[in-house]
Amino acid sequence: MRAADFIICENPKHSLKLLNNLGIKKKLISLHDYNEEFVVQKLSKELKNKKIVLISDAGSPLISDPGFKLIKHCLNQNIRISSIPGPSSLIPALQLSGIPINQFCFMGFFPKNKNDMVDFVANIKDFNKTSVFFVSSHKLKNCLDLLEQEISDRQISISKELTKLNEKTFWGSSQQVKNKINEKKENLKGEFVAVVEGKTLKNTNSRSLEEYNIEIVKLLSKFSLTDVVEIVHKLTGIKKNKVYKWVLELKKL
Numbered sequence: 397m398r399a400a401d402f403i404i405c406e407n408p409k410h411s412l413k414l415l416n417n418l419g420i421k422k423k424l425i426s427l428h429d430y431n432e433e434f435v436v437q438k439l440s441k442e443l444k445n446k447k448i449v450l451i452s453d454a455g456s457p458l459i460s461d462p463g464f465k466l467i468k469h470c471l472n473q474n475i476r477i478s479s480i481p482g483p484s485s486l487i488p489a490l491q492l493s494g495i496p497i498n499q500f501c502f503m504g505f506f507p508k509n510k511n512d513m514v515d516f517v518a519n520i521k522d523f524n525k526t527s528v529f530f531v532s533s534h535k536l537k538n539c540l541d542l543l544e545q546e547i548s549d550r551q552i553s554i555s556k557e558l559t560k561l562n563e564k565t566f567w568g569s570s571q572q573v574k575n576k577i578n579e580k581k582e583n584l585k586g587e588f589v590a591v592v593e594g595k596t597l598k599n600t601n602s603r604s605l606e607e608y609n610i611e612i613v614k615l616l617s618k619f620s621l622t623d624v625v626e627i628v629h630k631l632t633g634i635k636k637n638k639v640y641k642w643v644l645e646l647k648k649l
Contacts, residue, residue, distance in 0.1 A: 397422065401446040404435070406453040406462060414451075432465045443475050454587075456484040460504050460530060485558040486528055489589035492565045493553035495526050496593070496626075503529035506539050506590070517542040524594045531588040539590065540577070543570040553591040562586060596633055605634060605642045612646055621647060 397403060397415070402423040405411040411424055427435050427450070442448070450457050450466065457463040470477045490497040503520070506529055507513050513535075520527045531539050536554070543552060553567040554577065564583070566576045577583045605612075608628065615624045621643060628639045 397449050397451075399447055400449040401442075402448060404439075404448060404450045404463075404466070410453045411451060427462050427466065429462055432462055436466050436469045440469070440473075443470060444473065454483075456482050459484055459486065459502075483559060485530075485555070485587070485589045488558045489553065489555040489565075489591055490526070490528055492555055492567075493526075493591035494567050495551055495553060495591055496630075497526055497591075499524075499594075500526040500528055500591075503527055505529065506531040506535050508535065510538075513538055513542060517546050520592055521547050522595060526594050527590075527592045529590055531590050533585055533588065536577070536584060536588055540570060540574040543590075543592065544574060547592065550593040550595075552593065555589045555591075556583070557586040558589065560586075596630060605632075605639065608632070609646065612643055616643070616647055 397418070397420050400422055402425060403411065403415075404425045404427045406426065406428055408424040408426055415422065415424075425435065425439070439448075450463050452461045452463075455461060458467065467477060469475075486502060490500060501523060503516070507516050517539075531554075540554075543550075548570055550570070551568065552570050552573055553565060554573050555563075555565040557563050562582070566573045566583075568576070605628075612624060612628060615627060619627070621640075624643050625636055625640045628634070628643065629636045632639075
């Protein structure tokens, strides 16, 4: 930022707090969803011969923040761009969720309209992958209610104010998380990231656990008992308690 000719940001008043703390004085240009095309057009010549920095108010540029049209313009004009890894609440929320994250889908913001909310949760219901999305404080109750109605059997995680003073993560079933959050009014304040477990794949070939013995023994040589139970449950749809008893007996052999 010190080397930049000017800085593009969402809210100059907000960005000034950071820049003043760092002792950096630069020209600031505001960029948001409503003026992005105008700003890109206005700066099109300067983008080619000046050093310009794009920052967000919070999180990371383009991750449900402005900047896509700016980056697309630079790529089309063969203007060199580089991204410096920075804070994003998505990854910490996934890491803290206690939910498998080897495959996940980012869904953006939980919608405002009630019909869109219902469609949003219906889409998540059919996903085999973990879903992660942002939820505003005034939509959190609606979100939890719908998750409880539609996918009460899934594990979810709600993280608030990540990397800040009042950071908290609530996890469990949708009903458990809802109850935990409702214990205190301050739990409903802040910025939230929701993580929802994917749909369990059902057993399509009706194989019994006994027919999986070879695969289970191989898994036991690489993973813990708990991990093997989770893997077999996910792949077959067979209840965890039944899988656990079977895998435990195989482990004793």
